Amino acid sequence: MPDNRAEAPLRSAEIDGASSPLQTPCLLLDEARLRANLAGMRAHLDRLGVTLRPHLKTAKSIDVARLAMAGPAGPAMVSTLREAEYFAEGGVRDMIYGVGIAPQKLDRVGAIRRRWGADLAVVLDSIEQADAVAAWAARTGDRLPVLIEVDADGHRSGVKPADAALLVAIGRALGAGADLRGVLLHAGDSYGLSDPEDLAAAAEAERAAAVTAATLLRGAGLPCPVVSVGSTPTARYARDLAGVTEVRAGVFMFGDLFQAGVGSVAVDDIAVSVLATVIGHRRDKGWIITDAGWMALSRDRGTARQAVDQGYGVVCDRAGRPYPDLIVADANQEHGILALRPGSRAALPELAIGDRVRVLPNHACATGAQYDRYHVLDADGRVAAVWPRINGW
């Protein structure tokens, strides 16, 4: 199939103007902001004495992974086995697949471990899964590493941290054939917070739950070398991580409006944006129409539940500076409707047909998934590289 977005001509390309080879919508990534976000998190976790295990579910790009990881082999976190395959092919060796393992997926996990010699671990939270893993390990002879998922805050999955009976039963069910690595927690409820004190408390609760579970396992004579916690908000607001060995976080690399609403990043730190072209006006309604609809921005409306509803995104000029009060107020599949926030007294900017704008997304994970590449901006705001990314399972 022809692809007018071939990579070669886009190096050192303008994002706007008659000479720009970019087709819109496309996904821009500001490399300086990405590097600054990574450096900030690394320095913070260095101070707390724990390892960063970057979650690659947001970026899904080996180029981003290499900037994010401590070394080319990891450690890293993945959310799909397709990511595990892709990153293993790219040289990553130390990975945890973070979605509770289904028995049908064990053969694929084993294939990744064998083919690339990858240390790919799985997570689980039930005796049924532990029995399946033990049977699989006995059949294949592969000593699969396993982390027991522990519930930090009632958000989703996991054994309750003080449920010694279940924790120990799962550990024992794994038997000698599998390799019990430790415990893993994710304080997902932190996404609903925004007060720094509440966020620090959520981080401390996540840490305390992790240490409780690890202590119970060790007390029963079971190994627990790894104590893994994380979410972008709790990683950012943790003040003490005693007893924790590693922190997982992903969306902090790019940032987005939702995380800005939580307080995990600043709007000016957001490294990804969608480049869109103005295709029309409805002056009677105060609308500017672009070619970036919800297919380009994603259907994520997470900020609708926050103090500031950002619609489908904040609209910036070509340099990435937000226009006062201009948001993507509504979106159809391939149309974005730009309008001022309700009640705003700002003036609608004069944007002509063919002009380009950049949209900061609500949710970097969801928006990124609509694309197969990043157009990477250098310090001059020109496209200096094209980095592929993957999707799917």
Add this chain to the structure above:
Amino acid sequence: MPDNRAEAPLRSAEIDGASSPLQTPCLLLDEARLRANLAGMRAHLDRLGVTLRPHLKTAKSIDVARLAMAGPAGPAMVSTLREAEYFAEGGVRDMIYGVGIAPQKLDRVGAIRRRWGADLAVVLDSIEQADAVAAWAARTGDRLPVLIEVDADGHRSGVKPADAALLVAIGRALGAGADLRGVLLHAGDSYGLSDPEDLAAAAEAERAAAVTAATLLRGAGLPCPVVSVGSTPTARYARDLAGVTEVRAGVFMFGDLFQAGVGSVAVDDIAVSVLATVIGHRRDKGWIITDAGWMALSRDRGTARQAVDQGYGVVCDRAGRPYPDLIVADANQEHGILALRPGSRAALPELAIGDRVRVLPNHACATGAQYDRYHVLDADGRVAAVWPRINGW
């Protein structure tokens, strides 16, 4: 990259059970339901004496397009130039690109027209765009076909149907270099309706607006051979289409819960579903956890604004029969949380780890876009084919 979902072994595969080669989440397409939906719409529009121009933005698959189109060359509607390229490569020749044209895209449109000899038309609603098209046509000698977008209901773009001055000015600005084909309308506000009488009225309003605009153009001595209207709800509820030459609709082929809420399709007609695997339980909360989160289902929550909020989707057994009151109540990136509807007195089904369920999506366009292929089910509920699909721009 390795791909454990290679196509060959999946032909005539079970979707469940120990021998199933399917990895979850994946997208199932019930071919019999697809064919019935297509036959129903075709019969309805035949009775009304108008041509169906199927919108391929939902399916993005040449295999589906060939079932939907009157012939292998079309007619068809596309929402991106990438679709236009892909379908042209697959033999489709009569296409309209339905998003208001940006001047920067004209060279790509011209390349598609030349390379495949495709009759690819564009739409616009301003004199600025018409001037750009006229200049481009004069420069290239390509007599580009153009439809003027007319606003049916204030939903999005388009010239007001009675604005004779603007309609005629756009038609004249196109000049002799371009090929004014007619008018195009989309009654997008029909998505917010559900009463059959209101839907019939919306269809009639769309028709009347189209005929008004066409009459004005013709009265000014401008050509208007094509009078194109459409949306799935108005296509379904139109009772008379006098003066209209063609109807565009796309999502009706697959159906989804949102369209079921409008009344355009029945839940039992929905042809697409996401296959998911149970990976855990939170019995204290009445939750069943699967590996199909919002990445697999999309972030679309369109039914939240309808009379029945379907969460992130309706949960069915492996045969596609809905479990009483079981929906995807919440979703994280790669986790779906199944629960009974609030207030339900149904029993939570007994689903063990490794069991598979099918989820009917809120919005087929958004859910489909998360996948690169359909697993096509035959009458026995087995995967009989794998049909690729495209995404992106």
